[in-house]
Amino acid sequence: xxxxxxTKVKNFVSKLTFDCGQxxxxxxxxxxxxxxxxxxxxxITQNDDSISIEGIDENEYENVWKYYLDLDEDYETINDxxxxxxxxxxxxxxxAIDVAxxxxxxxxxxxxxxxxxxxxxxxxxxxxxxxxxxLCETLGETIEYSGNTxxxxxxxQVVYEAGIDKLNELRMGFRSKYVFDAxxxxxxxxxxxxxxxxxxxxxxEKYLMQIFGVGKKVADCTLLYGYHKTEAFxxxxxxxxxxxxxxxCGIDLNDLGKYAxxxxxxxxxxxxxxxxxGM
DNA sequence: AACCAGGTTCTTC
DNA sequence: GAAGAACCTGGT
Numbered sequence: 001x002x003x004x005x006x007t008k009v010k011n012f013v014s015k016l017t018f019d020c021g022q023x024x025x026x027x028x029x030x031x032x033x034x035x036x037x038x039x040x041x042x043x044i045t046q047n048d049d050s051i052s053i054e055g056i057d058e059n060e061y062e063n064v065w066k067y068y069l070d071l072d073e074d075y076e077t078i079n080d081x082x083x084x085x086x087x088x089x090x091x092x093x094x095x096a097i098d099v100a101x102x103x104x105x106x107x108x109x110x111x112x113x114x115x116x117x118x119x120x121x122x123x124x125x126x127x128x129x130x131x132x133x134x135l136c137e138t139l140g141e142t143i144e145y146s147g148n149t150x151x152x153x154x155x156x157q158v159v160y161e162a163g164i165d166k167l168n169e170l171r172m173g174f175r176s177k178y179v180f181d182a183x184x185x186x187x188x189x190x191x192x193x194x195x196x197x198x199x200x201x202x203x204x205e206k207y208l209m210q211i212f213g214v215g216k217k218v219a220d221c222t223l224l225y226g227y228h229k230t231e232a233f234x235x236x237x238x239x240x241x242x243x244x245x246x247x248x249c250g251i252d253l254n255d256l257g258k259y260a261x262x263x264x265x266x267x268x269x270x271x272x273x274x275x276x277x278g279m
Numbered sequence: 280a281a282c283c284a285g286g287t288t289c290t291t292c
Numbered sequence: 293g294a295a296g297a298a299c300c301t302g303g304t
Binding site: 021117118120121122123124125127128174175178212213214215216217218221234236237238239268272 | 283284285286287288
């Protein structure tokens, strides 16, 4: 007996949301998307404006997953704000929105986002997924669902206790010591992830950068995807290319609005996925 | 076989 | 500070 909760959605496309590079633990199957988030296995099926989530009931949807999927936000308003801030340069952003509308910025777990984006550095998407999944399979807790076994994302405590040698076995390479330092600082209390929720953006960014191996880009991704601080505008190589290509005179990074990070996701997707036929 | 991949640190000027 | 090399590893 499995629970299924169904609801209507606007401005939400599950395939885009889970395959735009913001998360690493979900897979596109033939007719659905599935993966583990917040310690739970979920399976999402979508037909146009209607989604069904297997494994949850209405109560859990209202209290957890609506929020996780960012379905409580009005993306019409958000897109308008983004257009106001980016549209003054040229029409690139409106093209990006045409292609990427339906992506929502997930509200991922603090630690999972931090750890995943540390692993993402100087790395490619398939290998990031491979390492993150290896980390979960090796150190996470088992989650049984419908005869299959899935794994939760391991806590900082468990990662710390596993030690750096164990992380090396997971083929993290030079990122092992970074992940370990993050876990260590959290376990020892030098870093309090909960505290970041109430910090101003600049303070939060600096705070995270105390971690060895966390620079501005990883800090910004953590704040955007793990804290929903949507004013974050992570600049990676793709966004650098976007700026060079479409905004040759540059853009004012201090005036991108409170949804800059969502615009960043649209632009990233636009540049990266529209020229690949794999979408 | 050399080069690259959703960065960061370390060195050097 | 700004530019350049080095960094693990797996895939072309």
